[in-house]
Amino acid sequence: MDQLFKWLRLLDPLYFLFAYLMCVPAFALIYWNLPGGFYAPYAKLESSARTDSDAVAEIVGNTVDRYAQSLIDKRRKVDENYTADGWAISLTQKTTAWLLSNSDENTIRLQLMIFLSSNSETERGVPVEATLFVFRSEKVQSRSFVKLAPHLSSVSEPFGGILRQLIFPTLLVDIATEDIPVLVNYLDGLQGDALSISNSYFRMLYFSVVVITTVGFGDIVPITTAARLWVAVEAILGVVLAGLFINAIANRD
Known part of the structure; x- marks a missing residue:
């Protein structure tokens, strides 16, 4: 495990930043393919x-x-x-x-x-x-x-x-x-189905940004088990990648 952490500290911070940013459209695509998974009363x-x-x-x-x-x-x-x-x-x-x-x-x-x-x-x-x-x-x-x-x-x-x-x-x-x-x-x-109003992918892209940054506005809510699981994964992954990015910057020569 120590070797893994040492290796991660040697990586360029841009790798973690790139991974963090790529999570946004990737998870948005996942959410977009979960029909009935999200409630968005303001859509x-x-x-x-x-x-x-x-x-x-x-x-x-x-x-x-x-x-x-x-x-x-x-x-x-x-x-x-x-x-x-x-x-x-x-x-x-x-x-x-x-x-x-x-x-x-x-x-x-x-x-x-x-x-x-x-x-x-x-x-x-x-x-x-x-x-x-x-x-x-x-x-x-x-x-x-x-x-x-x-x-x-x-x-x-x-x-x-x-x-x-x-x-x-x-x-x-x-x-x-x-x-x-x-x-x-x-x-x-x-009735609040987030994927039924036009431009639903961009709505999920916005939601993905809210999740990975852990802002949590609450205007879009996961309402199925699968949706909640993927939201939790993205939130945790976002925190981990942000931490690795900051750590890599702190350990640069």
């Missing part, structure tokens, strides 16, 4: 979470437009001038959406703005509240499915009935399978 306040929110809103708006267009195409095979009380879906303005809140881990409340055009070429935006319901598969995210439920009772007449005829005869709209992971990840991120 939903980051700018990347707002980007994810915009992506969810865009998916919902595009879904409503695609669904409406498919219904109209079917109906116009029978009646090419099909309208509901003289109103049709606008062909010039896309449906917009923005998120209001989530009431639990499986729902998101939204506000939609659906644009209609009349025979007199008048266009009108109709606000519609809606809820996204996520029905989860316990094992495979892609086997989950998402339904959009508009609250047409909150829409003033006659536009509630018009929208029911034009777009929402079943009151439930399926979200495309390829869009489901985006919605599920966003919901998980709102």
Whole structure:
């Protein structure tokens, strides 16, 4: 053991500094591959979470437009001038959406703005509240499915009935399978999953710096056995490497 310590004292301090710095991205990569291992309640306040929110809103708006267009195409095979009380879906303005809140881990409340055009070429935006319901598969995210439920009772007449005829005869709209992971990840991120909000590797890189320097802010917390074990390893390794670095400097000729 004495020989080992003597050998370590002879090493250039830069070796220990390099090892210390390389631990940061290495452990960040480990944390990044521990799904469900970390709780980060403040991640939903980051700018990347707002980007994810915009992506969810865009998916919902595009879904409503695609669904409406498919219904109209079917109906116009029978009646090419099909309208509901003289109103049709606008062909010039896309449906917009923005998120209001989530009431639990499986729902998101939204506000939609659906644009209609009349025979007199008048266009009108109709606000519609809606809820996204996520029905989860316990094992495979892609086997989950998402339904959009508009609250047409909150829409003033006659536009509630018009929208029911034009777009929402079943009151439930399926979200495309390829869009489901985006919605599920966003919901998980709102519930505090550190890896579900965009830029998750850089979040773990920051966390790795906090751990190895033993600062311990507490804004990201390991919540599984594996995550806690790796965090403990990094913290101990950081202290050891810092000590060896300082010792090597002190023993330089």
